[in-house]
Amino acid sequence: MNHQFTPTMRTSPLSDNIILPFARTAGAFLGPRGCLFTFHRAAPSEIWKTLPNREFYLDLEFLDRLLTYLTRSGWEIVTMDEAIRRSASAGGNDRYINFSVDDGYRDTFEEVVPVFRRHRLPVTVFVTTGIPDGTLPLWAAGLELALLQKSQVILEGKTIDVDSAESKQAAFRAIAASWECADTDGCYRRFCELNGVDAEELHRNYAISWEMLEILREDPLVEIGAHTVSHARIAALSVADAVAEVRGSRERLSKRLDIDVRHFAFPFGRSGDCGPRDFEIARQSGFASAATTRKGLVRQNQNPFSLPRNTINGAHRSLALMESHLTGLSGFAARMIGRV
Numbered sequence: 001m002n003h004q005f006t007p008t009m010r011t012s013p014l015s016d017n018i019i020l021p022f023a024r025t026a027g028a029f030l031g032p033r034g035c036l037f038t039f040h041r042a043a044p045s046e047i048w049k050t051l052p053n054r055e056f057y058l059d060l061e062f063l064d065r066l067l068t069y070l071t072r073s074g075w076e077i078v079t080m081d082e083a084i085r086r087s088a089s090a091g092g093n094d095r096y097i098n099f100s101v102d103d104g105y106r107d108t109f110e111e112v113v114p115v116f117r118r119h120r121l122p123v124t125v126f127v128t129t130g131i132p133d134g135t136l137p138l139w140a141a142g143l144e145l146a147l148l149q150k151s152q153v154i155l156e157g158k159t160i161d162v163d164s165a166e167s168k169q170a171a172f173r174a175i176a177a178s179w180e181c182a183d184t185d186g187c188y189r190r191f192c193e194l195n196g197v198d199a200e201e202l203h204r205n206y207a208i209s210w211e212m213l214e215i216l217r218e219d220p221l222v223e224i225g226a227h228t229v230s231h232a233r234i235a236a237l238s239v240a241d242a243v244a245e246v247r248g249s250r251e252r253l254s255k256r257l258d259i260d261v262r263h264f265a266f267p268f269g270r271s272g273d274c275g276p277r278d279f280e281i282a283r284q285s286g287f288a289s290a291a292t293t294r295k296g297l298v299r300q301n302q303n304p305f306s307l308p309r310n311t312i313n314g315a316h317r318s319l320a321l322m323e324s325h326l327t328g329l330s331g332f333a334a335r336m337i338g339r340v
């Protein structure tokens with residue numbers, strides 16, 4: 001891969017310099033609260049800029065800066081176990097944060113956990129078991145990798161040049177949009193055939209493996225949770241299928257890794273993706289908590305099976321924006337415009 005390196009993170013965005021002091025002052029008056037953050041993938045700064053689907057990744061340099069900022073600002077980074085305990089306990093003046101990385105990409109193992117390890121901070125990894133099992137092809141990751149490896153791709157009936165970072169990004173957006181409403185897995189399979197791409201080989205390149213998870217299991221800073229078997233939208237399933245996804249992922253992880261899997265995260269996680277029935281299924285499956293991706297803060301005595309969690313968009317690399325999650329402002333704004 002020929003990545004054109006352009007430094008992107010040497011200085012703070014202007015918004016950080018102007019907004020940050022105000023946000024921090026306002027936040028100091030808000031009292032005890034927890035905030036759960038989640039993201040999927042991460043990449044070093046020098047390649048982040050060139051990635052076809054870069055909004056899906058955190059810039060590792062930003063993550064490093066964020067962790068330093070949060071710990072210096074008095075936030076404690078904790079496991080989900082500890083977040084639940086604090087939410088349930090009375091009193092205190094805690095301000096705590098949990099970071100979770102969803103799905104199970106190879107970079108969780110190779111890039112993300114090492115950053116947390118360096119800071120001696122815990123991180124939760126929510127695994128979709130079909131990924132290390134190799135039963136769930138991830139078309140977006142596969143398409144992205146194929147675009148990175150090629151300078152030309154064949155689509156139904158036409159060939160397009162993808163010989164620069166910009167053309168790869170444009171191609172990713174166009175192809176992903178054209179696959180959205182159709183049979184996405186079928187479109188991806190046809191794309192691989194047309195372009196002589198080995199989908200299984202790609203999978204091995206972007207997926208976390210059971211061997212990597214065995215290493216993470218031994219790391220006292222890593223907490224492993226479940227994220228279904230096939231990354232299904234749970235609310236759309238029958239009760240039996242929903243149970244198979246939720247409980248099935250817990251059982252697979254417990255058995256394969258010989259661990260107690262105490263926490264669950266709903267795929268997609270918005271209000272249309274998981275509801276009260278599904279929160280109950282998570283409880284009955286033996287989990288101690290289940291997280292959504294509804295924006296907001298964890299308050300005292302929060303229902304642990306419908307936890308709010310704030311997704312970090314990789315394109316938003318500003319500490320001020322992170323403060324808007326920590327003050328609850330982003331959750332408030334999301335509710336105002338009905339994005340829940």
Ligand SMILES: [Zn+2]
Binds near residue numbers: 103227231266267
């Ligand atoms: Zn997910």
